[in-house]
Amino acid sequence: MSRFRPYIDIPLLISILILITFSSLSVWSASSFSEPIIERHLIRAGIAIVALLFMSSISPAAYERSAPYLFFITVLLLVGVFVLGDSTNGSQRWLALGPIRFQPSELVKIAVPMMMAWILVSDAGRPSIKKIMICLIVTAIPAGLIFIQPDLDGAIFTVMYALFVLYFAGMSWKLISSVIAIIGVSLPLAWYFVMEAYQKKRILQFLNPESDPLGSGYQIIQSKIAIGSGGISGKGWMDATQGHLGFIPESHTDFIFSTFAEEWGYIGSFTILAIYTFMTFRVLWLANQSESTFARLVSGSFALSFFLYSFINIGMVSGVLPVMGSPLPFFSYGGSAIITQGAIFGIIMALCLRKKSICAPNI
Numbered sequence: 162m163s164r165f166r167p168y169i170d171i172p173l174l175i176s177i178l179i180l181i182t183f184s185s186l187s188v189w190s191a192s193s194f195s196e197p198i199i200e201r202h203l204i205r206a207g208i209a210i211v212a213l214l215f216m217s218s219i220s221p222a223a224y225e226r227s228a229p230y231l232f233f234i235t236v237l238l239l240v241g242v243f244v245l246g247d248s249t250n251g252s253q254r255w256l257a258l259g260p261i262r263f264q265p266s267e268l269v270k271i272a273v274p275m276m277m278a279w280i281l282v283s284d285a286g287r288p289s290i291k292k293i294m295i296c297l298i299v300t301a302i303p304a305g306l307i308f309i310q311p312d313l314d315g316a317i318f319t320v321m322y323a324l325f326v327l328y329f330a331g332m333s334w335k336l337i338s339s340v341i342a343i344i345g346v347s348l349p350l351a352w353y354f355v356m357e358a359y360q361k362k363r364i365l366q367f368l369n370p371e372s373d374p375l376g377s378g379y380q381i382i383q384s385k386i387a388i389g390s391g392g393i394s395g396k397g398w399m400d401a402t403q404g405h406l407g408f409i410p411e412s413h414t415d416f417i418f419s420t421f422a423e424e425w426g427y428i429g430s431f432t433i434l435a436i437y438t439f440m441t442f443r444v445l446w447l448a449n450q451s452e453s454t455f456a457r458l459v460s461g462s463f464a465l466s467f468f469l470y471s472f473i474n475i476g477m478v479s480g481v482l483p484v485m486g487s488p489l490p491f492f493s494y495g496g497s498a499i500i501t502q503g504a505i506f507g508i509i510m511a512l513c514l515r516k517k518s519i520c521a522p523n524i
């Protein structure tokens with residue numbers, strides 16, 4: 162029986178712990194000092210760290226071998242959502258297994274990049290048109306299942322995970338430009354034939370939130386007020402007013418950054434942004450040091466996905482991007498997302514640090 166030995170990148174672990182610390186302070190404050198909420202948040206954060214330690218102890222070879230099985234299980238769970246899933250706010254996205262309630266779509270963040278890398282590593286050089294088409298067809302399965310939940314944001318993110326892997330595999334810029342052009346041309350069609358009424362409302366709200374200040378534009382207007390009122394140094398921890406007085410609905414979940422910015426100001430916001438940027442480049446650097454193609458593709462994709470979620474969440478609460486279902490990694494209150502992120506960083510450390518020949522210094 163092999164000895165349990167986590168492989169930990171200390172700079173990444175410290176960064177994660179800093180984010181969780183600030184997250185816990187903000188959740189406690191934004192939830193109006195709700196003990197049940199902060200207790201659940203701390204328990205889930207603890208599970209995320211345990212998941213990181215456990216996943217970092219698994220060999221890279223085991224991850225590569227298990228990629229198709231994980232993908233198959235994820236697809237089965239997505240199908241199971243339609244049979245046994247819980248419906249919340251008109252969307253059927255949650256699956257309850259005994260006392261555990263989670264979103265199978267969170268597993269897609271892990272399963273799709275690993276499956277794409279597993280498909281691509283068999284051939285050296287840039288992926289052929291045939292391999293690219295296989296990857297996109299395989300990705301379309303979970304993306305389609307997520308889309309009909311309905312969860313358009315999740316389906317788009319699923320396709321992005323695959324494109325990140327293809328990018329690191331060397332997909333030519335001509336093909337990348339073609340995909341972007343196709344997406345651009347498809348947007349008007351998506352508006353009329355794909356997007357739901359609430360999704361169109363998000364876009365219109367983003368373009369002109371003041372058109373309905375007491376309705377669809379209310380949350381983003383109050384969020385911007387909260388961020389701006391923080392000033393340079395902030396109002397101080399537990400002294401935010403927008404969230405405490407109920408101006409920002411559910412301010413401890415996807416809009417947690419607005420409460421944090423109000424309390425800690427520009428200095429605190431810049432610090433959090435710097436941590437997210439550092440973590441992204443740290444993972445990219447670790448991936449670049451690896452001699453394993455599978456490790457490079459998976460870790461690089463995880464890095465860009467991590468940055469994408471961070472960028473979109475902060476952008477939407479700041480009014481720079483439309484509101485999307487994108488939690489702030491290691492920060493927003495929520496179970497499945499933070500545990501999945503912990504597992505993802507455990508996988509990154511296992512893939513990039515397990516072998517001495519590809520081990521980056523823990524400095």
